[in-house]
Amino acid sequence: MPGMSAAVTSWLDVPTDSPFPVQNLPYGVFSYDGEAPRVGVAIGDHLLDLAPLAAAAGLDGGHVFQAPTLNPFLALGRPAWSAVRSWLTELLTHTAQRALVEGHLLPACEVTMHLPFEVADYVDFYSSRHHAENVGRIFRPDSEPLSPNWPHMPLGYHGRAGTVVVSGTPIVRPSGQRKAPGEPAATYGPCLRLDIEAEVGFVVGASSRRGERVPTSAFREHVFGACLVNDWSARDIQAWEYVPLGPFLGKSFATSVSPWVLPLDALEAARVASPAQEPAVLDYLRDDGYGGLDLSLEVRCNGTVVSRPPFASMYWTPAQQLAHLTGNGASLRTGDLYASGTVSGPERTQRGSFLELSWNGAEPVTLDDGSTRTFLEDGDEVSISAWAPGADGSRIGFGSVTGRVFPAR
Amino acid sequence: MPGMSAAVTSWLDVPTDSPFPVQNLPYGVFSYDGEAPRVGVAIGDHLLDLAPLAAAAGLDGGHVFQAPTLNPFLALGRPAWSAVRSWLTELLTHTAQRALVEGHLLPACEVTMHLPFEVADYVDFYSSRHHAENVGRIFRPDSEPLSPNWPHMPLGYHGRAGTVVVSGTPIVRPSGQRKAPGEPAATYGPCLRLDIEAEVGFVVGASSRRGERVPTSAFREHVFGACLVNDWSARDIQAWEYVPLGPFLGKSFATSVSPWVLPLDALEAARVASPAQEPAVLDYLRDDGYGGLDLSLEVRCNGTVVSRPPFASMYWTPAQQLAHLTGNGASLRTGDLYASGTVSGPERTQRGSFLELSWNGAEPVTLDDGSTRTFLEDGDEVSISAWAPGADGSRIGFGSVTGRVFPAR
Numbered sequence: 001m002p003g004m005s006a007a008v009t010s011w012l013d014v015p016t017d018s019p020f021p022v023q024n025l026p027y028g029v030f031s032y033d034g035e036a037p038r039v040g041v042a043i044g045d046h047l048l049d050l051a052p053l054a055a056a057a058g059l060d061g062g063h064v065f066q067a068p069t070l071n072p073f074l075a076l077g078r079p080a081w082s083a084v085r086s087w088l089t090e091l092l093t094h095t096a097q098r099a100l101v102e103g104h105l106l107p108a109c110e111v112t113m114h115l116p117f118e119v120a121d122y123v124d125f126y127s128s129r130h131h132a133e134n135v136g137r138i139f140r141p142d143s144e145p146l147s148p149n150w151p152h153m154p155l156g157y158h159g160r161a162g163t164v165v166v167s168g169t170p171i172v173r174p175s176g177q178r179k180a181p182g183e184p185a186a187t188y189g190p191c192l193r194l195d196i197e198a199e200v201g202f203v204v205g206a207s208s209r210r211g212e213r214v215p216t217s218a219f220r221e222h223v224f225g226a227c228l229v230n231d232w233s234a235r236d237i238q239a240w241e242y243v244p245l246g247p248f249l250g251k252s253f254a255t256s257v258s259p260w261v262l263p264l265d266a267l268e269a270a271r272v273a274s275p276a277q278e279p280a281v282l283d284y285l286r287d288d289g290y291g292g293l294d295l296s297l298e299v300r301c302n303g304t305v306v307s308r309p310p311f312a313s314m315y316w317t318p319a320q321q322l323a324h325l326t327g328n329g330a331s332l333r334t335g336d337l338y339a340s341g342t343v344s345g346p347e348r349t350q351r352g353s354f355l356e357l358s359w360n361g362a363e364p365v366t367l368d369d370g371s372t373r374t375f376l377e378d379g380d381e382v383s384i385s386a387w388a389p390g391a392d393g394s395r396i397g398f399g400s401v402t403g404r405v406f407p408a409r
Numbered sequence: 410m411p412g413m414s415a416a417v418t419s420w421l422d423v424p425t426d427s428p429f430p431v432q433n434l435p436y437g438v439f440s441y442d443g444e445a446p447r448v449g450v451a452i453g454d455h456l457l458d459l460a461p462l463a464a465a466a467g468l469d470g471g472h473v474f475q476a477p478t479l480n481p482f483l484a485l486g487r488p489a490w491s492a493v494r495s496w497l498t499e500l501l502t503h504t505a506q507r508a509l510v511e512g513h514l515l516p517a518c519e520v521t522m523h524l525p526f527e528v529a530d531y532v533d534f535y536s537s538r539h540h541a542e543n544v545g546r547i548f549r550p551d552s553e554p555l556s557p558n559w560p561h562m563p564l565g566y567h568g569r570a571g572t573v574v575v576s577g578t579p580i581v582r583p584s585g586q587r588k589a590p591g592e593p594a595a596t597y598g599p600c601l602r603l604d605i606e607a608e609v610g611f612v613v614g615a616s617s618r619r620g621e622r623v624p625t626s627a628f629r630e631h632v633f634g635a636c637l638v639n640d641w642s643a644r645d646i647q648a649w650e651y652v653p654l655g656p657f658l659g660k661s662f663a664t665s666v667s668p669w670v671l672p673l674d675a676l677e678a679a680r681v682a683s684p685a686q687e688p689a690v691l692d693y694l695r696d697d698g699y700g701g702l703d704l705s706l707e708v709r710c711n712g713t714v715v716s717r718p719p720f721a722s723m724y725w726t727p728a729q730q731l732a733h734l735t736g737n738g739a740s741l742r743t744g745d746l747y748a749s750g751t752v753s754g755p756e757r758t759q760r761g762s763f764l765e766l767s768w769n770g771a772e773p774v775t776l777d778d779g780s781t782r783t784f785l786e787d788g789d790e791v792s793i794s795a796w797a798p799g800a801d802g803s804r805i806g807f808g809s810v811t812g813r814v815f816p817a818r
Contacts, residue, residue: 120570120571121569121570121571126654147652147653149588149595149649149650149652152586152588152595153586153595153650155650155653155654155657156654156657157566157567157654157655157657158566158567158568158569158657158661159567160530160567160739161529161530161570162529162530162739162740162741162742162745163619163739163740165619172619172620172738174737174738175622175736175737175738176736176737177561177562177691177693177733177736179558179561186558186561186562186691187691188691188692188693188736191737210572210574210581210662210663211581211662211818212818213584234737237737240558241558241562241564242653242654242655243556243558243653244556244564244651244652244655245535245564245565245566245651245655245656246566246651246653246654246655246656246657247654247655248564248565248566248567248655249733249734249736249737249739250737252567252737252739253619253620253737253738253739254619254738282586282595282596282597283597284586284597324586324658325658327584327585327586327597327658328583328584328585328600328643328646328658328659328661328662329581329583329584329662329663329818330569330571330572330658330661330662331571331572332571333571336571409620409621409738
């Protein structure tokens with residue numbers, strides 16, 4: 001097209017509908033043929049085996065790719081992240097490099113993906129106004145839907161880092177204590193209202209010092225990239241336990257993440273202004289820089305699309321979440337994960353949880369096979385995927401985070 | 410005394426008022442003379458340098474003591490913990506071993522203590538009924554002091570593992586967002602109500618599998634020992650943020666732990682029945698085995714004893730906390746820390762926080778120098794110590810967890 005600059009393309013054949021064109025280059029940890037897990041990058045239907053490639057190319061510091069987690073690479077900081085991305089882009093777009101690279105491409109269908117990073121601390125925010133209002137209307141019908149503090153700061157809480165698992169890991173239905181308002185006594189047993197939360201997670205690379213806050217302007221310096229998160233939730237356990245200390249066992253049994261972490265550099269074309277914030281935020285939360293991200297999520301249950309949550313509708317931005325999280329001097333560590341909270345848009349078809357989709361069970365969701373769901377049944381498989389605009393007019397994807405529900409033990 | 414069995418004593422001269430007689434033998438991580446941090450055991454005024462001692466004695470697996478954290482030793486599990494304790498007891502009580510041991514004793518005053526274990530996940534419970542009732546009366550004067558769920562399960566929440574620090578680490582006054590009920594707008598600034606929480610922490614050694622709960626009867630199999638915890642709290646930040654997701658930035662800036670972890674084996678003589686639980690607990694929370702611990706805590710502010718909280722008064726037991734924490738199938742990792750929640754007894758002089766001691770500022774506490782405190786001032790030093798009955802009629806101590814408040818940055 002006249003006037004358009006030529007799109008960067010790879011000499012490698014990348015299917016047009018692949019989430020992983022050369023404009024993406026997300027990082028993950030894989031194993032192949034019984035060998036030890038190590039770092040790879042997704043490109044089309046292939047996976048680039050970085051450790052031997054870096055060794056063959058004599059890349060300085062390339063030993064970080066031999067690790068079974070992304071953490072050593074993440075700890076290097078933004079200059080290294082940018083340098084490696086430029087190097088990979090050159091390798092995959094210059095035909096002269098083809099011979100060097102080809103021997104290190106593996107068929108993506110033949111590798112096993114692992115948890116991409118060792119999670120240091122896991123924080124979950126609550127940054128969709130639509131989600132927070134829906135939950136408020138459902139759980140506290142006689143009160144204002146939003147708590148008074150909600151419009152003033154991105155509310156969050158710490159989750160359990162040790163039960164963050166990679167996509168594909170079986171999800172055993174949790175048991176726990178619950179007592180619905182009408183019930184005479186508390187009981188312990190398998191969760192009766194198992195749910196999902198479709199979220200986007202941000203992965204910290206560069207650490208910070210205790211006692212020093214990280215301003216919104218330092219977001220790109222500390223955050224390496226983003227992944228998908230399914231924050232599995234046991235609504236009956238959560239409803240009984242959450243006053244006054246917040247969610248605990250209703251969430252801590254499992255949190256799934258996608259195997260691929262997209263570098264922020266891949267998401268530059270997805271940046272958008274976030275919704276106007278009224279009342280105006282306090283200075284430490286002003287985000288004049290990074291803003292929001294135009295990510296289109298899709299939630300499938302047993303193959304049926306049940307929701308298309310728009311991340312661009314999130315009220316609080318990832319840079320504001322980071323500034324709030326560290327506003328008390330809490331330090332960051334490599335591998336910290338903070339998730340956005342459930343992504344729900346204004347429309348009914350944009351809600352990121354079954355709690356909202358079924359309005360706490362009152363309005364069942366119909367799947368393509370004609371069956372209906374209020375909450376998840378044993379055997380159900382939930383898959384959350386997302387796409388974003390990439391550079392050069394491309395479309396890039398997060399892949400997906402998937403999990404199947406197994407019966408309680 | 411006729412009829413009393415002879416107390417086990419060490420050939421090493423241990424001062425009679427030492428918290429570390431041979432019946433204790435707590436573990437910590439120290440460095441000495443610029444060398445790398447490694448594992449040590451406290452005995453009287455000395456520290457036993459385990460790595461070279463184990464090497465000299467040819468102890469199988471003794472390399473775990475060269476690590477800069479207790480985690481490799483903790484991961485070995487109870488049979489190894491018991492074997493090492495028996496070995497140490499023999500070394501320190503049989504004069505024949507004196508020559509082997511003496512070369513590996515260091516003066517405790519010359520070593521630097523470090524964080525004893527790498528914290529995996531940190532959970533804080535809320536298990537003192539007196540504390541929970543006090544907080545309820547202060548924060549929610551128009552409601553029942555206890556939430557309806559409190560008598561049915563040990564409520565808890567996840568804290569920030571990355572900001573757990575060792576005793577002696579400076580505590581920078583956190584800043585944060587707060588809005589008192591009468592104030593027209595939220596503000597961001599240095600905490601105005603900085604507080605402590607005197608707690609006892611339990612350290613997980615042996616991990617468990619995701620999806621499998623750990624019954625109360627398996628407490629000793631998974632938990633290695635106990636330490637002291639000061640869960641520093643910014644009450645103004647906490648009060649504004651905690652509905653509906655619980656404590657977050659009001660706690661996450663710092664949590665201090667004592668440098669010594671006492672093995673459960675040292676606390677056998679301290680075991681006591683816990684208070685009667687009414688209503689009866691659900692089966693998964695029945696603790697017919699371990700029960701409570703008779704630990705006497707002491708809180709000092711700038712040297713003045715301001716409180717003596719009795720751990721024996723805690724409503725929920727550590728085994729019940731563990732069973733609840735894993736009741737949804739959440740897995741345990743080596744290095745998980747779970748704390749009891751503030752230890753407050755029924756008496757006014759037994760309250761484990763300034764929030765309670767000063768009744769939210771209404772009743773200032775007078776220190777020995779004549780000054781008064783409602784909450785902590787810059788420069789204040791808080792020290793929490795604890796003692797317990799040990800074997801052979803001995804008295805064993807936790808040492809202390811200490812921290813000084815520095816001005817906000």
